[in-house]
Amino acid sequence: MFGEKLANGLNRQAAYLFQVDALMPWKTAEENIAIGLIFHGTPREEALAVARDWLERVGLHGHGKKYPHQMSGGMRKRASLAQALALNPRIILMDEPFSALDIQTRHLMENELLQLWSFDRKSVMFVTHDLEEAISLSDRVIVLSAGPATRPIAEFDIDLERPREMSEIRMTQRFLQLHSQIWDVLRGEVLKSYAHNRI
Template sequence: MALDGATVAFGVDQHVYTAVEQATLNVAEAEFVAIVGPTGCGKSTLLNVAAGLLRPAAGSIRIFDQPLQGLNRQAGYLFQADALFPWKTARDNVAIGLEIAGTARTEALERAQQWLVSVGLGGFGDRYPHMLSGGQRKRVGLAQVLIRDPQILLMDEPFGPLDAQTRQIMGDLLLRLWSAHRKAVLFVTHDLEEAIALADRVVIMSAGPASRIIGDWRVPLPRPRDIFEVRLLPDFHALHRQIWDVLKDEVMKGYAQSQGPAEISR
């Protein structure tokens, strides 16, 4: 996936807001790239461009070296909020993507059950979303995306609402599945530690408006990784300090903008 000078703007005439300006980003096959930046800097906007949900006002996006026209059919999108149908069981929620694509229901349900086993929910197929914990619903959502075998995973703070322990468990699960299936991943998070622990590269965006990509660091940590153990390594802390030296100024800019003039002056 390649974004070349992508600019995203909203509004018309004199009321145009530029969310992202001149974003250039390449994600190779089987590469895990994390995007980190202040609140409101356009991280999710870039994901929506990559998904084909937004068309850039300038610049281009190519998927497997072909211009993206319409929706990105090569990608699966895991949102921060649950995207499960409350009236369907976990197994039915996972199977629905295959059924819509024309797979026979019996086969779709069999494959859905296999994916539930893969995410550690083999015995939960008959439960409805309200009967599952937050972490379990995230596992169902992950299986729901992966069952369609997308070549690119777009993930918008998928573990954000979870507690710290569950986030760590989900991070380890994601790395295990990624290692087995080697999809390209574009992962948005506010958590710099999470980004370093998961990714091959960490990309930093500036505070908006007209947010830009201002840093791109390769993560020199060996794989496979354990989310807890990797955070104890000296190389992890050295990279965290290096990135935070750049990111902290942008975070403070974003915070100041969110407060408004009255709050800043206090």
Template structure:
């Protein structure tokens, strides 16, 4: 099967901000394939280059070397078949929830009546029916994330790129949003590349978990098939015996890299 997203031998080297004569390699010779309909999470220490890989897949960052293909076609420029859900909120404060959700449709030239109808349908899907006239400052953090999710999914992307989208939420709201994403994903079965620092979240949501080494020159050091039954409730699945086994296996690989990353952060501080 042709991968929905194929990152092959990706290396990303940058000029140092502190010394323009110095260069450092954030990502080194990394290959990662996401199949159509597959939910893949990438975990690794803070600052290891997880978001760098996501930006490469989105076409927001050109790698120093390597290739990117989207459904078998070389990626040139922005990945038009992907939707990107950022860690930071990207809602426009001067637009209502509905206006934020339909912004992408409007930019594509969809007529106003159709855009509004689709926007209202998506607000209902994410549990925000009746909140379309609220502005971002009038919504809770969880509600804003639901608006952002609808804003991304309304464009019906073939690939979902998600960069720690729920990290700022409280535990209860986070679990609600995780289940919301899984419900929507199971209905559409899009390819998902999900970046997270939370191993529990990665295991609970994914078909496959990829572990990255500490940076610089991060690269995959482990890959785990998550053979837990679906559909899943992210809170309940954590009590499954197989979840505990998988967590122990992955943490055995991840632990040393997290300690390395922690020491690097201390050194920088």
């Protein structure tokens, strides 16, 4: 499977979670969660049953009939996470999925992600500009150079014990050591980006 092209046509191996909600405003939470399964050929009633199970797993029991505009930002993000995970993908691609949330909701969602991940430990590629978030969630952090021609410039193994709790792990000595090491590399790229944007 290594090296197989996964981006031809409809990708059944990966699921995506973006910064902006991808929920359809005219569908309920459970319909939104079920829609990917339906696109993949799962019968509607079976897909809705899976969606209801995922509503429970992400803490949205009783909210399945709500439309996106009736849910808070955190609830919509939980529904989006359930939408991605319901497909049972091999890899989950996340592009700053929690950046628009307030800090308390963000920590709750990070903990939620870690808990859900612990069940089957799928591969997750998580893009973030938040160094603390990167260290707290990851087994490995890859630092990219400043754009526009960005490239990997450093890699760090994150040897923090699991399970992790967001607010607690960030107070440990090892977390602070890793933060310092990575920031030593990242600082220069941040300054380059800042200088480039001032031109």
